[in-house]
Amino acid sequence: xxxxxxxxxxxxxxxxxxxxxxxxxxxxxxxxxxxxxxxxxxxxxxxxxxxxxxxxxxxxxxxxxxxxxxxxxxxxxxxxxxxxxxxxxxxxxxxxxxxxxxxxxxxxxxxxxxxxxxxxxxxxxxxxxxxxxxxxxxxxxxxxxxxxxxxxxxxxxxxxxxxxxxxxxxxxxxxxxxxxxxxxxxxxxxxxxxxxxxxxxxxxxxxxxxxxxxxxxxxxxxxxxxxxxxxxxxxxxxxxxxxxxxxxxxxxxxxxxxxxxxxxxxxxxx
Amino acid sequence: xxxxxxxxxxxxxxxxxxxxxxxxxxxxxxxxxxxxxxxxxxxxxxxxxxxxxxxxxxxxxxxxxxxxxxxxxxxxxxxxxxxxxxxxxxxxxxxxxxxxxxxxxxxxxxxxxxxxxxxxxxxxxxxxxxxxxxxxxxxxxxxxxxxxxxxxxxxxxxxxxxxxxxxxxxxxxxxxxxxxxxxxxxxxxxxxxxxxxxxxxxxxxxxxxxxxxxxxxxxxxxxxxxxxxxxxxxxxxxxxxxxxxxxxxxxxxxxxxxxxxxxxxxxxxx
Amino acid sequence: xxxxxxxxxxxxxxxxxxxxxxxxxxxxxxxxxxxxxxxxxxxxxxxxxxxxxxxxxxxxxxxxxxxxxxxxxxxxxxxxxxxxxxxxxxxxxxxxxxxxxxxxxxxxxxxxxxxxxxxxxxxxxxxxxxxxxxxxxxxxxxxxxxxxxxxxxxxxxxxxxxxxxxxxxxxxxxxxxxxxxxxxxxxxxxxxxxxxxxxxxxxxxxxxxxxxxxxxxxxxxxxxxxxxxxxxxxxxxxxxxxxxxxxxxxxxxxxxxxxxxxxxxxxxxx
Numbered sequence: 001x002x003x004x005x006x007x008x009x010x011x012x013x014x015x016x017x018x019x020x021x022x023x024x025x026x027x028x029x030x031x032x033x034x035x036x037x038x039x040x041x042x043x044x045x046x047x048x049x050x051x052x053x054x055x056x057x058x059x060x061x062x063x064x065x066x067x068x069x070x071x072x073x074x075x076x077x078x079x080x081x082x083x084x085x086x087x088x089x090x091x092x093x094x095x096x097x098x099x100x101x102x103x104x105x106x107x108x109x110x111x112x113x114x115x116x117x118x119x120x121x122x123x124x125x126x127x128x129x130x131x132x133x134x135x136x137x138x139x140x141x142x143x144x145x146x147x148x149x150x151x152x153x154x155x156x157x158x159x160x161x162x163x164x165x166x167x168x169x170x171x172x173x174x175x176x177x178x179x180x181x182x183x184x185x186x187x188x189x190x191x192x193x194x195x196x197x198x199x200x201x202x203x204x205x206x207x208x209x210x211x212x213x214x215x216x217x218x219x220x221x222x223x224x225x226x227x228x229x230x231x232x233x234x235x236x237x238x239x240x241x242x243x244x245x246x247x248x249x250x251x252x253x254x255x256x257x258x259x260x261x262x263x264x265x266x267x268x269x270x
Numbered sequence: 271x272x273x274x275x276x277x278x279x280x281x282x283x284x285x286x287x288x289x290x291x292x293x294x295x296x297x298x299x300x301x302x303x304x305x306x307x308x309x310x311x312x313x314x315x316x317x318x319x320x321x322x323x324x325x326x327x328x329x330x331x332x333x334x335x336x337x338x339x340x341x342x343x344x345x346x347x348x349x350x351x352x353x354x355x356x357x358x359x360x361x362x363x364x365x366x367x368x369x370x371x372x373x374x375x376x377x378x379x380x381x382x383x384x385x386x387x388x389x390x391x392x393x394x395x396x397x398x399x400x401x402x403x404x405x406x407x408x409x410x411x412x413x414x415x416x417x418x419x420x421x422x423x424x425x426x427x428x429x430x431x432x433x434x435x436x437x438x439x440x441x442x443x444x445x446x447x448x449x450x451x452x453x454x455x456x457x458x459x460x461x462x463x464x465x466x467x468x469x470x471x472x473x474x475x476x477x478x479x480x481x482x483x484x485x486x487x488x489x490x491x492x493x494x495x496x497x498x499x500x501x502x503x504x505x506x507x508x509x510x511x512x513x514x515x516x517x518x519x520x521x522x523x524x525x526x527x528x529x530x531x532x533x534x535x536x537x538x539x540x
Numbered sequence: 541x542x543x544x545x546x547x548x549x550x551x552x553x554x555x556x557x558x559x560x561x562x563x564x565x566x567x568x569x570x571x572x573x574x575x576x577x578x579x580x581x582x583x584x585x586x587x588x589x590x591x592x593x594x595x596x597x598x599x600x601x602x603x604x605x606x607x608x609x610x611x612x613x614x615x616x617x618x619x620x621x622x623x624x625x626x627x628x629x630x631x632x633x634x635x636x637x638x639x640x641x642x643x644x645x646x647x648x649x650x651x652x653x654x655x656x657x658x659x660x661x662x663x664x665x666x667x668x669x670x671x672x673x674x675x676x677x678x679x680x681x682x683x684x685x686x687x688x689x690x691x692x693x694x695x696x697x698x699x700x701x702x703x704x705x706x707x708x709x710x711x712x713x714x715x716x717x718x719x720x721x722x723x724x725x726x727x728x729x730x731x732x733x734x735x736x737x738x739x740x741x742x743x744x745x746x747x748x749x750x751x752x753x754x755x756x757x758x759x760x761x762x763x764x765x766x767x768x769x770x771x772x773x774x775x776x777x778x779x780x781x782x783x784x785x786x787x788x789x790x791x792x793x794x795x796x797x798x799x800x801x802x803x804x805x806x807x808x809x810x
Contacts, residue, residue, distance in 0.1 A: 225343065
């Protein structure tokens with residue numbers, strides 16, 4: 001028996017990087033199921049990868065959760081394996097903040113090791129592909145049930161690199177939020193949670209004035225795309241309970257020229 | 271034991287949508303093999319998804335066939351699980367025509383249920399991601415052998431949304447066809463089947479005059495790309511017995527500026 | 541029990557081609573693990589596919605190694621299954637050079653058969669999709685343990701199509717190399733191995749003058765990206781011990797306008 005392994009990275013699909021990591025896992029732990037979450041994280045986008053990972057893992061079976069977005073590969077940044085409180089899940093990846101929101105969401109770290117010099121890494125180790133040479137083989141061994149303590153040197157659970165997330169500013173008459181990410185449908189997710197809206201006057205079913213890039217747009221705060229006609233702009237609560245902007249059957253990011261980090265001001269229309 | 275699950279969608283590869291659905295399946299039915307057909311269907315292209323699904327399923331092992339191209343997510347459109355005559359296969363997806371050609375090709379519906387309110391769906395359900403919250407968990411349960419009748423409310427097998435496909439018009443001296451899809455090699459598939467050619471004068475080995483966008487092109491009706499020199503245009507019968515246009519070692523879609531829906535007139539050259 | 545199957549192709553992710561091959565494999569050998577190396581090889585790029593395959597397979601578990609980059613599909617080119625010396629691995633693909641570097645790296649061919657007319661192929665066979673109709677079903681049967689001799693007609697092991705690779709030219713004061721490939725991070729891999737550098741004066745830690753497209757650039761020969769500031773150019777030994785050019789946190793290919801085949805002249809700066 002082996003635990004399942006989820007795998008997220010910015011390796012993309014044009015190259016063999018993710019495939020070679022899967023090959024390494026299959027060679028060490030042939031019975032482990034590998035679940036690719038996505039390898040389409042924007043290259044080096046640690047924040048995007050961290051958000052996607054934290055949102056996805058609660059839907060995945062407990063196991064080993066491999067994540068590699070690693071612009072500092074080969075630098076002295078640590079390589080981590082972290083056991084969290086929730087279901088003894090183990091996260092494996094670089095210590096650059098990528099794992100942080102998921103660790104927090106999964107009950108916090110119980111045990112952590114630095115696997116940079118793990119005896120399970122492949123030799124000769126490359127300077128630039130630790131996914132293949134460090135993270136994948138360590139994840140595979142952990143999936144087989146090897147204790148964390150055998151995979152590397154213990155590190156303090158309060159020493160992990162954290163991540164600064166952008167935050168909305170909530171005023172009496174408006175909310176200043178920021179675009180966190182844009183998906184393939186052109187929907188723009190904001191750094192604004194469902195629960196932040198309580199005192200804002202932004203309520204389901206009502207009109208919203210959306211200001212971005214010096215332009216004003218009218219939207220409806222509604223449940224789903226199909227609540228408006230094709231081409232109309234909506235504000236809605238997305239599947240992770242974040243507020244997001246969408247255009248029914250088209251792209252809100254194109255229409256409003258939105259990208260990650262852009263500021264969006266929301267006001268009740270009355 | 272669990273039945274295999276095939277999975278097709280327009281979720282793309284940049285986001286985690288398909289990966290999270292796979293994670294949900296792995297959590298419910300860890301022993302089920304998931305076969306990704308493609309997640310590269312053009313967003314919201316129900317017709318394209320329907321054609322690809324119907325063409326692919328005869329090659330897949332009998333099991334549960336999950337398909338999600340769902341621009342109407344959150345609207346009152348039904349969510350279906352349909353058992354067909356062929357090998358007790360079960361199709362799961364939105365009731366918007368996406369499943370229709372596959373149902374027809376696989377012997378027709380024997381039993382259907384609306385799973386919108388299925389007791390197997392995840393709670394709290396989102397308004398915009400029914401792949402994760404409805405379709406994937408229902409597909410996973412059905413793969414484990416749960417009877418269809420426990421997954422939702424029975425619906426009449428003749429009440430499913432059908433799909434209007436474009437059709438060629440066959441004249442005495444010419445055929446007016448339409449582009450159904452363009453693949454990554456730039457090959458353009460037409461809404462014209464092998465068997466439609468009987469009385470057209472278009473015959474293997476002969477020259478064809480191709481008219482599209484007000485321009486004329488010379489092609490050869492041949493078996494395969496390598497039958498002509500690089501750069502030459504051919505008409506051929508593709509792997510699903512549809513007529514298609516290709517340029518050996520290049521892109522017919524680029525050369526002839528073809529996209530889905532475009533009209534193409536074919537005439538025997540002599 | 542079945543052997544694992546690795547799968548590499550230029551089928552891409554927009555279409556169902558790779559997925560349908562996986563479906564065919566799952567129908568014949570449901571217990572075989574399929575490891576997708578990548579389907580993102582540039583279309584028809586036999587040389588790129590061959591290099592990626594040869595570099596990836598040593599990391600994969602021994603089994604059946606399916607590879608399809610096949611611009612000559614339907615022509616009289618042979619379809620091969622080849623057993624190599626290393627661990628009885630079996631390679632399956634077109635006889636166009638794609639398999640050649642991997643065969644050499646894995647100890648050379650021990651046995652080869654032409655599977656073009658294999659009794660395991662699907663009927664009716666298409667003229668344009670031998671991945672589905674020939675290579676995938678043959679690979680699946682071989683994964684189940686069927687002897688090679690039952691899969692096709694024996695061919696001489698010295699009759700396989702080989703591949704001309706570009707080679708660097710090493711002068712007393714400079715090295716003339718060529719770009720083999722560019723990855724998604726914009727790193728440009730050269731046809732220059734680690735061991736070619738012995739007498740060149742190019743040594744780790746030193747400055748390098750890079751000339752390409754009539755322009756000069758300064759680089760540092762260093763271990764990894766993080767050894768320089770963001771935006772600086774490096775020469776480094778990549779994870780397959782080939783020399784490569786990178787820009788820390790950006791794209792060397794964009795900066796230097798490099799693509800496959802381009803000439804790059806390297807000189808020690810002092």
